[in-house]
Amino acid sequence: MYKIFWFRKDLRLTDNHALSGFVNSIRDKDTYSFIYIVNISSLESCSEKRISFLLECLSELKYNLKSKGLKLHIITGKRLDVFKILSDKFGAMEVYANEQVEPYCINRDEKIKKLIKRNSGKLYSFSDSTLMEMNKIVKDDSLPYTVYTPFKNKFLKILSPLDYDECKVRLNKLNPDKQISLNIFPEFNLQKEYKKLSKSDFIKGGRNSAVRLLINFCKNGINNYHIKRDFPSEKGTSLLSAHLHFGTVNVRECIRAISKLKKSEGVEKWRNELIWREFYYSIAYNFSYIVNGCFKKEYDNFKWNYDLIGFKKWCEGKTGYPIVDAGMRQLKKEGWMHNRLRMITAMFLSKDLLIDWKLGERYFAENLIDFDFASNNGGWQWSASTGCDAQPYFRIFNPFLQSKKFDPEGVYIKKYVSELNNVPLKYIHNPSEMPDEVQKNCGVIIGKNYPLPIVNHTYACKIAVELFRNIRKIT
Ligand SMILES: Cc1cc2nc3c(=O)[nH]c(=O)nc-3n(C[C@H](O)[C@H](O)[C@H](O)COP(=O)(O)OP(=O)(O)OC[C@H]3O[C@@H](n4cnc5c(N)ncnc54)[C@H](O)[C@@H]3O)c2cc1C
Structure with missing residues (x-):
């Protein structure tokens, strides 16, 4: 079987549910590729700084894969079109990816799933970018919460230490010779594209930078977080939001990092902000009409x-x-x-x-x-x-x-x-x-x-x- 690992908002090689599922699924006979799809038309509505950040993440990811003999294919195009080309070329294939729960991503993934299925293949998706799978935290009547505090309370009741467990990704199990080169697509010249863009002096993309920020915040920032977080002239917050978005750090890693710290007001407050993120994901997932209108x-x-x-x-x-x-x-x-x-x-x-x-x-x-x-x-x-x-x-x-x-x-x-x-x-x-x-x-x-x-x-x-x-x- 030909298998593809599709990186999306999970640009890291550690503690990655879909990547772990992918690696564990590979048998001796299987061939495989790693891909990331850059949709140029959706990038047109982003700032150059955001694209630079993304390219910094991709560059480091590519390098980290390369050091293990693995290649990341960065493909430009619309996601559905890319999978149409891949399906036409390879027929039945298995695709592994972490799910994206934004309403428009769900619709797009449904179309891709159908397309792959038509050729007897399968898209396997894994929950990864939130601590809890969507709809794990629901009211006693199984409806989604629409108020934060009871959501948080249920969340804290359900969150078991097992949910913090690191998911091991054993990339060294893979035989690099089994990779399929995707030269049907033109090579995306990352360095050339990167050079053209303006960059942020404030935050830098990539796994290394994410880990540094997390370690530094846990060491020097979190204990005063509840005091300093509202004062914009202070360096009082973690600056991890873009990393959490692109998945250079995972929210499980954040929770694991703080669970090792002594309990304090700062730690509790920061954990609660991460739960706000979970809450809004749950709202977006359950109330898709908010893409175009008011929740009320x-x-x-x-x-x-x-x-x-x-x-x-x-x-x-x-x-x-x-x-x-x-x-x-x-x-x-x-x-x-x-x-x-x-x-x-x-x-x-x-x-x-x-x-x-x-x-x-x-x-x-x-x-x-x-x-x-x-x-x-x-x-x-x-x-x-x-x-x-x-x-x-x-x-x-x-x-x-x-x-x-x-x-x-x-x-x-x-x-x-x-x-x-x-x-x-x-x-x-x-x-x-x-x-x-x-x-x-x-x-x-x-x-x-x-x-x-x-x-x-x-x-x-x-x-x-x-x-x-x-x-x-x-x-
Ligand atoms: C109008 C408005 C727009 C916003 N747009 C975004 C956005 O596009 N992307 C984004 O990540 N956050 C957004 N936020 C939430 C929040 O402002 C940022 O997450 C935070 O400023 C990021 O800085 P930090 O990583 O240092 O946060 P920290 O204070 O260190 O918090 C840690 C993490 O918790 C999460 N978090 C913190 N506050 C919130 C919150 N209020 N809602 C949801 N999650 C939160 C973020 O993932 C953040 O990285 C928005 C808030 C407002 C009021």
């Missing part, structure tokens, strides 16, 4: 604003609200944004500007290196109050107060909104309050060197609450 369907009738000038100012970090602008500029510069800022900027777009959260969701998807459908959609719907277990619509963040509380010295603001560097601390959170004299002294003329606020927060809040209340009355 009544808000599909909400009359959002489509003010493209306001949207552009938000994207560019020119709203006149320093904390919002700093967050948006961090995203553009680094391809990553601190969680507190994701909440502040998302709420500002959906409540202060009343712009459709789906535009913001797409902008984040296009610019975040760690873009992950389930967490991004979950975060946006939480901020816009349209989601499950979301922020109540009347509890709108005040950007000035958020700024004072979480960036009291204006360190984060000054890092990304450098034109405010000389603004006195008293005015850093709301420079439009500076008297003319102070503006002149610090060289920042509001309306000229830095914009006036594009909206009045107090007034905008009143309108937002009224509109949300009306929708609830109608439905």
